[in-house]
Amino acid sequence: MHNNKFTNNTLILLTLFCCLSLPLAGRAAVYVIHHPDLASEDFSSRNLVRIYAMQKRVWSDGTPVTVYTLPKTSPTHRAFVTGYLRMQPYQLDRLWHRTVFSGTGVMPEEVSSVDEMLRRVAATPGAVGYISRSDSGELPEGVSRVVAND
Amino acid sequence: MINRSVKPSLAMLAAVLCSGEGWAAGPQFHGYGSLAWIDSPDNAYFDDTPGDHFNYREAALNGSWQIAPSWRIAGQVLYRDAGAFTDDKTRVDFLLLDYNFRLTEHESIGVRLGRVKNEYGLYNVVRDVPHGHPGVFVPQSVYFEAFRDALLAVDGGSLYGRFDTPLGGLGVDLFKGTGRIENPTAEYQLAQVDGPGEFDEVDEQGLRLILAPDALPGLALAYSVVDASMSLENVPDLSVQQLQAGMMTLANDPRDYGDYITSAQIDALLQLLSVQYSWHHWILSAEYLQIRNRLSDFSVLNNYQPDTSVTSEGYYLQLEWLAGESVSVYGRYEELYYNRDDKDGSGFYQRTGCNPYTQYNRALTLGGRWFMTSDLALTAEYSRNQGAAFLNGQAGVDFEDLQEDWDAFIVQLSFHF
Numbered sequence: 030m031h032n033n034k035f036t037n038n039t040l041i042l043l044t045l046f047c048c049l050s051l052p053l054a055g056r057a058a059v060y061v062i063h064h065p066d067l068a069s070e071d072f073s074s075r076n077l078v079r080i081y082a083m084q085k086r087v088w089s090d091g092t093p094v095t096v097y098t099l100p101k102t103s104p105t106h107r108a109f110v111t112g113y114l115r116m117q118p119y120q121l122d123r124l125w126h127r128t129v130f131s132g133t134g135v136m137p138e139e140v141s142s143v144d145e146m147l148r149r150v151a152a153t154p155g156a157v158g159y160i161s162r163s164d165s166g167e168l169p170e171g172v173s174r175v176v177a178n179d
Numbered sequence: 180m181i182n183r184s185v186k187p188s189l190a191m192l193a194a195v196l197c198s199g200e201g202w203a204a205g206p207q208f209h210g211y212g213s214l215a216w217i218d219s220p221d222n223a224y225f226d227d228t229p230g231d232h233f234n235y236r237e238a239a240l241n242g243s244w245q246i247a248p249s250w251r252i253a254g255q256v257l258y259r260d261a262g263a264f265t266d267d268k269t270r271v272d273f274l275l276l277d278y279n280f281r282l283t284e285h286e287s288i289g290v291r292l293g294r295v296k297n298e299y300g301l302y303n304v305v306r307d308v309p310h311g312h313p314g315v316f317v318p319q320s321v322y323f324e325a326f327r328d329a330l331l332a333v334d335g336g337s338l339y340g341r342f343d344t345p346l347g348g349l350g351v352d353l354f355k356g357t358g359r360i361e362n363p364t365a366e367y368q369l370a371q372v373d374g375p376g377e378f379d380e381v382d383e384q385g386l387r388l389i390l391a392p393d394a395l396p397g398l399a400l401a402y403s404v405v406d407a408s409m410s411l412e413n414v415p416d417l418s419v420q421q422l423q424a425g426m427m428t429l430a431n432d433p434r435d436y437g438d439y440i441t442s443a444q445i446d447a448l449l450q451l452l453s454v455q456y457s458w459h460h461w462i463l464s465a466e467y468l469q470i471r472n473r474l475s476d477f478s479v480l481n482n483y484q485p486d487t488s489v490t491s492e493g494y495y496l497q498l499e500w501l502a503g504e505s506v507s508v509y510g511r512y513e514e515l516y517y518n519r520d521d522k523d524g525s526g527f528y529q530r531t532g533c534n535p536y537t538q539y540n541r542a543l544t545l546g547g548r549w550f551m552t553s554d555l556a557l558t559a560e561y562s563r564n565q566g567a568a569f570l571n572g573q574a575g576v577d578f579e580d581l582q583e584d585w586d587a588f589i590v591q592l593s594f595h596f
Binding site: 075084085086087088089091093101102107111116117118119120122123126127129130131132133134135136 | 207209211239241243244245248251253254255273275277279282283284287291295296304305307308310311312339341396460501503504505507550552553554556595
């Protein structure tokens with residue numbers, strides 16, 4: 030079911046961010062991706078921190094925010110956290126622990142592979158995730174790339 | 180199988196839960212555990228005698244389910260053995276229903292009912308979570324063990340709001356309810372002995388305001404206030420013979436008054452100022468606590484004593500360096516005074532004859548944490564202490580033997596999943 034949505038869907042949008050500031054390596058290695066309905070949303074680093082800290086709950090049109098992550102052991106996850114969120118991976122974990130172990134929220138959903146990340150983001154309105162640049166060759170046709178604000 | 184009368188209710192519940200767009204994934208389960216080796220060669224620390232031990236360990240199992248965009252349920256069971264600080268080791272840490280009745284991109288308002296954790300300062304809600312803060316323990320000058328149970332959570336509810344304002348992100352948390360005191364730390368705090376009667380619950384209400392100014396990203400400022408009151412309960416009636424025997428005992432040594440307390444009411448107003456600033460890989464945190472305590476209805480062998488009021492204060496300054504992807508290093512200096520007008524405890528000694536060192540604590544702590552994997556960490560720290568106020572609330576400790584200068588070495592293994 031996900032595959033059909035994936036292949037038939039020309040709405041899939043992946044937003045790529047240029048490397049404007051340090052740490053350059055992480056930002057250069059990773060693309061942030063999101064569901065196509067979110068093209069007008071703010072994906073600055075500052076807002077990404079709010080999104081990945083599970084503090085931003087809905088988008089501007091009221092669609093719930095759904096956050097996907099790769100496993101913490103993934104080099105892409107580490108590159109994303111240090112490059113875009115500008116924090117250490119355990120610092121992000123600390124924010125998640127605060128949310129979950131205080132009873133005030135839930136953790137993001139972890140996916141096991143890049144393929145699953147792409148499928149889930151494509152199929153879920155309001156979804157956001159990330160992939161490594163080296164995986165971008167697997168992107169389907171119709172993918173748009175834009176340079177986002179910082 | 181389902182009774183007809185129940186079906187409409189279930190349908191209505193389903194309709195309520197399904198309101199809004201989209202369903203989140205199913206329930207999540209997480210947890211953590213830790214085991215610490217503590218060596219305190221000078222004073223009893225999490226144990227009833229000086230020395231080393233493995234008395235500090237904990238495990239928690241947590242479940243949460245975002246059943247609809249506006250509805251969530253969550254709960255956590257915590258096992259925590261803190262040696263001389265604990266009696267009951269297992270408790271329901273929280274169990275709540277969260278209804279987020281106003282949710283837009285720029286504001287979120289909701290209510291939580293059940294047993295809810297109290298938003299108080301920077302660390303209260305994560306004080307037991309090993310990776311939730313730097314160091315093995317949260318700063319004892321502000322989050323001291325003796326008031327842990329009283330401040331951790333309430334059976335009642337909380338109202339929360341998050342707002343994007345022209346100044347920045349503003350968080351407002353209100354709570355009200357009854358805190359369950361499951362350990363005799365408050366009794367030890369009052370009289371350094373677990374005498375007759377006990378403080379079982381505390382009525383409390385609180386507010387926290389926290390602001391993250393847009394003008395200076397990385398900065399968070401918070402003000403917390405808690406109004407709490409508790410009474411000594413289940414005090415047995417004393418016979419005439421017991422009263423006479425008690426009077427003879429106190430005539431010989433008035434320091435044993437804790438064994439003969441017949442009533443007590445404690446009212447406390449806690450105010451906490453917090454600031455945290457994150458800059459690149461550095462996090463600077465500081466908090467200042469002031470407690471206005473009032474002891475009333477206080478009687479020893481049914482002889483009522485004059486009401487007394489004291490103001491306690493404590494603060495800490497903490498710097499953490501996020502040195503790498505798997506290493507952090509931290510240092511902290513802190514002070515706590517039970518009576519800011521009697522900082523060396525001499526007045527307390529003159530009044531009660533008890534150990535004055537228990538009335539204050541100054542400490543310097545240095546430590547580091549190594550994440551062996553993303554979920555498994557080893558933390559090591561050393562604390563140099565002057566004063567023994569951090570040791571109050573422990574059972575079985577001879578407070579007269581506590582030394583003014585003492586060290587603590589701690590190594591902790593911890594994990595999350």
